[in-house]
Amino acid sequence: MQRKNGLWKELVTNRLLFLMLLPTLLFFIINSYTPMVGVYYAFTRFDFNTSLFNSQFVGLENFKFLWKSGVLVKLTLNTIGYNAVFILLGNVLAIALAILLSELKTQWFKKLTQSIMFLPYFVSFVILSVIVYNVFNYESGFLNTLLEKLGAEPVDVYNTPWIWIFLIIIFYLWKNLGYSMVIYLATITGISEEYYEAAKIDGANIFQRIWYITVPMLKTTFVMLLLFALGSIMKGQFDLFYQLVGNNGMLYNTTDILDTYVYRSLKVTFDIGMSTAAGLYQSLFGFVLIMTVNYIIKKINDEYALF
Amino acid sequence: MKIKDDNYMKWFRLIAFVVILVSTVACLFPFLLIISASLTQNEAIIRDGYNLIPTVFSLEGYATVFRFPKQVLQAYGVTTLTTVIGTTLGLFLMTMAGYVLQRKDFKYRNFFSFMIYFTTLFGGGLVPWYILMTKYLKLTDTMTVLIFPGLMTPFLIILMKNFIRSAVPDEVIESAKIDGANDFTIYSRIVLQLSMPGIATVGLFLALHYWNDWFTSSLFINDTSKYQLQYYLYNVINAMSFVAQMGAGTGVSLGSDMPTESTKMAMSIIVTGPILFLYPFVQRYFVKGLTIGAVKG
Numbered sequence: 001m002q003r004k005n006g007l008w009k010e011l012v013t014n015r016l017l018f019l020m021l022l023p024t025l026l027f028f029i030i031n032s033y034t035p036m037v038g039v040y041y042a043f044t045r046f047d048f049n050t051s052l053f054n055s056q057f058v059g060l061e062n063f064k065f066l067w068k069s070g071v072l073v074k075l076t077l078n079t080i081g082y083n084a085v086f087i088l089l090g091n092v093l094a095i096a097l098a099i100l101l102s103e104l105k106t107q108w109f110k111k112l113t114q115s116i117m118f119l120p121y122f123v124s125f126v127i128l129s130v131i132v133y134n135v136f137n138y139e140s141g142f143l144n145t146l147l148e149k150l151g152a153e154p155v156d157v158y159n160t161p162w163i164w165i166f167l168i169i170i171f172y173l174w175k176n177l178g179y180s181m182v183i184y185l186a187t188i189t190g191i192s193e194e195y196y197e198a199a200k201i202d203g204a205n206i207f208q209r210i211w212y213i214t215v216p217m218l219k220t221t222f223v224m225l226l227l228f229a230l231g232s233i234m235k236g237q238f239d240l241f242y243q244l245v246g247n248n249g250m251l252y253n254t255t256d257i258l259d260t261y262v263y264r265s266l267k268v269t270f271d272i273g274m275s276t277a278a279g280l281y282q283s284l285f286g287f288v289l290i291m292t293v294n295y296i297i298k299k300i301n302d303e304y305a306l307f
Numbered sequence: 308m309k310i311k312d313d314n315y316m317k318w319f320r321l322i323a324f325v326v327i328l329v330s331t332v333a334c335l336f337p338f339l340l341i342i343s344a345s346l347t348q349n350e351a352i353i354r355d356g357y358n359l360i361p362t363v364f365s366l367e368g369y370a371t372v373f374r375f376p377k378q379v380l381q382a383y384g385v386t387t388l389t390t391v392i393g394t395t396l397g398l399f400l401m402t403m404a405g406y407v408l409q410r411k412d413f414k415y416r417n418f419f420s421f422m423i424y425f426t427t428l429f430g431g432g433l434v435p436w437y438i439l440m441t442k443y444l445k446l447t448d449t450m451t452v453l454i455f456p457g458l459m460t461p462f463l464i465i466l467m468k469n470f471i472r473s474a475v476p477d478e479v480i481e482s483a484k485i486d487g488a489n490d491f492t493i494y495s496r497i498v499l500q501l502s503m504p505g506i507a508t509v510g511l512f513l514a515l516h517y518w519n520d521w522f523t524s525s526l527f528i529n530d531t532s533k534y535q536l537q538y539y540l541y542n543v544i545n546a547m548s549f550v551a552q553m554g555a556g557t558g559v560s561l562g563s564d565m566p567t568e569s570t571k572m573a574m575s576i577i578v579t580g581p582i583l584f585l586y587p588f589v590q591r592y593f594v595k596g597l598t599i600g601a602v603k604g
Contacts, residue, residue, distance in 0.1 A: 002361050007415075008416075010414045010415065014412075014413055014490070015489055016489055016490040017407045017410060017413050017490050020403040020404070020406070020407050020409075020490070020491065020494065021403065021404055021407040021419060023402070023404075024400055024401070024423070024459065024464070025405075025419065025422070027400070027458060027459060028423055028426055031436070031455070032426035032430060032431075033426070034429065034431075034439055034458070035430065035431030035432070035435040035436040036429075036430065036431040036435070037435070038431050038434070038435020038436070038438055038439060039431050039432065039435060041434065041435060041438070046340070048442070072491050075565070092355060097326070097330060099325070100322075100323040100326055100327055102324050102325065103319065103320065104320065104323055104324060105320075112329040112331075113328070113330075113584075114333045114336050114594075115587070115590055116335055116363075117330060117331055117334050118324075118590060118593070118594070119334060119335075120334055120337075120339075122515060122582050122586060123519075123579060123582065124518075124519035124521065124578070124579070125519070125521070125537075126519075126521050126537045126540050126541045126544070126578075127540075127578065127579055128577050129544070130314060130341065130571065130572070130575045131337040131340070131341065133320070133544075134340055134341060134342065134344060134357055134572070135338070136356070136453025139353070139356075140352055140353055140355075140356040140357055140568065141356065141357060142356065142357040142359075144356060145355065145356025145357060145358065148356070148420060149574070172498075174333070174337075175335065175511070177330075178334065182593075182594055182597055183597055186594075186597065189309055193506055205315045205316075206316055206319045207315070207319075218308070226372075230393050231427065231428070232427070239522065245432065259433075259493050261433065262432065262433050263433065265434075266433060266434055266437060267525070272434055272438070275433070275434045276432060276435060276552050278432040279431070279433055279435075280431075280432055282432065283429055283430055283432055284429075284603075286428075286429075287428055287429045290428055302430035307421075307424070
């Protein structure tokens with residue numbers, strides 16, 4: 001009763017604030033919380049004409065199928081593997097570029113190159129698929145045109161699964177490096193010149209200044225971005241994978257991630273029970289992963305914990 | 308010692324310069340390739356392949372796109388409308404939410420913040436959401452479905468909250484309250500004015516999302532007149548590839564009067580045009596906003 005009074009009192013005194021927050025809360029209730037009820041589909045055989053709780057209950061059958069067919073293991077490994085490479089390579093290269101760029105002295109060159117490297121972030125993934133097709137298609141792609149001129153054999157990229165591991169990573173970097181670089185560059189610009197001056201007087205050369213001043217100063221930003229990214233390690237870059245690979249079954253073994261699998265099961269085969277199961281597995285696995293990571297971080301260094 | 312350092316420095320600068328230059332060219336190269344291809348004669352592309360400089364200059368790709376301009380313009384209209392409405396509405400709601408959630412005298416702010424943040428930790432997944440939208444809310448083929456799901460994200464709300472917290476001192480709000488201003492007036496007269504750089508950044512994120520969205524159309528839109536621009540492009544590309552493959556496969560030149568390759572590239576340029584055009588003007592707000600966010604984050 002005491003609690004209820006507290007809430008009621010707060011509702012009255014801050015009614016305008018509540019009213020201003022209400023649309024946002026409704027948005028998340030409709031868009032995020034209501035669908036959580038629908039995870040029940042994962043345990044049913046879906047029928048579009050009956051309502052959710054009247055659907056035929058099949059227990060863990062959908063999960064069993066996913067597990068037995070080996071899809072789940074493959075998808076999990078692909079999703080985590082790609083994301084791990086994205087996170088590590090993406091951050092390390094962004095730091096390297098930011099450091100190099102910050103050491104250049106010509107202002108217009110710095111501004112211009114920074115702008116151009118940030119540009120791919122603004123381009124849609126549909127355009128990215130056009131670019132990849134443009135460069136790698138068998139008949140008239142830029143690569144094969146070049147190889148032909150050099151007298152070499154053309155490469156059939158769209159039928160060679162292993163190449164796509166590299167292509168996906170390269171185009172992830174192409175699209176995202178500029179963005180992370182800008183963030184790191186901001187941190188570097190914030191480092192006081194005095195540190196560098198003092199180090200110079202002490203006779204530290206450029207490499208020592210970078211290694212002992214810049215790199216340690218970037219550690220906080222790096223750890224924050226890293227942990228933030230770890231939180232979504234089970235959520236793939238759906239747009240990237242789907243636009244590059246599409247429904248090309250030849251490449252699934254090396255390029256299929258949980259998101260693309262769920263999307264295809266919904267759009268192409270319309271297998272509601274199965275795709276809900278895969279989606280629920282992804283959500284739960286991700287949730288447990290974040291909780292574990294956050295728990296460990298809290299033990300090591302409380303400041304970096306996500307929540 | 309001094310000379311040695313200068314020597315290092317010279318080499319280091321040179322390497323830095325080369326690495327940055329190479330990365331920049333690598334970022335720019337795909338754009339040049341598309342622009343070049345869009346200006347090349349279709350037969351020349353098929354004969355000689357894609358090149359950095361048009362082998363035979365032609366505007367036929369653009370001409371083909373605008374031979375039947377109705378659909379392109381329609382898609383342009385849909386995307387422009389959703390971008391404008393979605394960005395405006397999203398900004399309005401998120402600035403309000405950000406403002407409320409950073410008010411220290413708002414007792415349940417942590418609870419509500421967590422309620423929003425929790426949706427990034429766990430969710431029902433794509434399929435239940437899809438069924439909710441189509442079967443229960445009946446939003447298939449509506450403009451609402453193109454706008455609603457993209458209105459806000461927890462990340463942008465947190466960003467907005469941090470921006471407002473750093474831009475609007477608590478004392479300003481306090482003194483406005485003493486002067487008798489209500490919470491909404493404080494928001495509309497003071498908070499909005501003071502957090503413009505933050506609003507610009509979040510607004511750009513939103514606008515970019517709406518402009519580049521193909522996913523929502525692919526799930527919910529069957530009526531071609533309501534396709535978003537990117538999804539329209541996606542379909543044109545697939546249709547063109549189909550025509551070209553049919554032509555090659557059957558030996559019958561189905562697409563002989565259809566310059567498939569150059570048209571695809573021209574379409575891509577037309578779709579990306581506004582972004583490339585606006586980019587020089589907006590990117591510094593982006594950099595500025597992200598800089599604030601990163602420092603305060």
